[in-house]
Amino acid sequence: MPSRPVRAGVIGFAVLALVLTGCVEAPTPTPTPTPSGSATAAPPTGPGIDLEGSADDNLAFFDLVNTELIAAGGALDGRAFIDNLVNAGYPKSDMEVTPDRTSIDLAADNIQFAIRINGTCLIGQYGNIGYASTTGVLLSTGRCLVGSTRPIDW
Numbered sequence: 001m002p003s004r005p006v007r008a009g010v011i012g013f014a015v016l017a018l019v020l021t022g023c024v025e026a027p028t029p030t031p032t033p034t035p036s037g038s039a040t041a042a043p044p045t046g047p048g049i050d051l052e053g054s055a056d057d058n059l060a061f062f063d064l065v066n067t068e069l070i071a072a073g074g075a076l077d078g079r080a081f082i083d084n085l086v087n088a089g090y091p092k093s094d095m096e097v098t099p100d101r102t103s104i105d106l107a108a109d110n111i112q113f114a115i116r117i118n119g120t121c122l123i124g125q126y127g128n129i130g131y132a133s134t135t136g137v138l139l140s141t142g143r144c145l146v147g148s149t150r151p152i153d154w
Contacts, residue, residue: 047060051089051117062133066131081097096114109128110126
């Protein structure tokens with residue numbers, strides 16, 4: 001059996017080890033920065049306006065602009081479509097729109113609107129049929145729409 005001073009030394013050492021263990025600070029984990037999606041993400045890609053292109057080159061953007069307007073609700077008359085297309089970058093001077101009212105002053109079931117672009121036409125229609133669009137060639141009249149259109153004088 002060890003002598004009393006040896007036991008006291010071993011016990012003292014054990015107590016000292018326990019005390020010192022409690023004083024040692026565990027390393028604090030350093031958070032690893034996570035990459036933010038916006039810092040490295042590429043800008044969203046999608047259809048865009050191409051004023052040097054044809055109607056076919058612009059149809060996807062034309063549809064996007066018009067369907068976003070429809071989804072937003074509000075007044076969906078000829079002026080709303082024309083103003084929205086102007087805000088998207090198309091020149092108002094190249095646009096046509098049919099009247100919002102019939103000859104007997106009833107709300108038109110459908111309105112048509114068009115943009116002349118480099119000898120071609122973007123044509124949209126909205127009303128009781130929902131939304132539809134197409135492209136075509138410029139008519140011999142220099143217009144896109146057949147029939148009565150109203151002046152875009154606002």
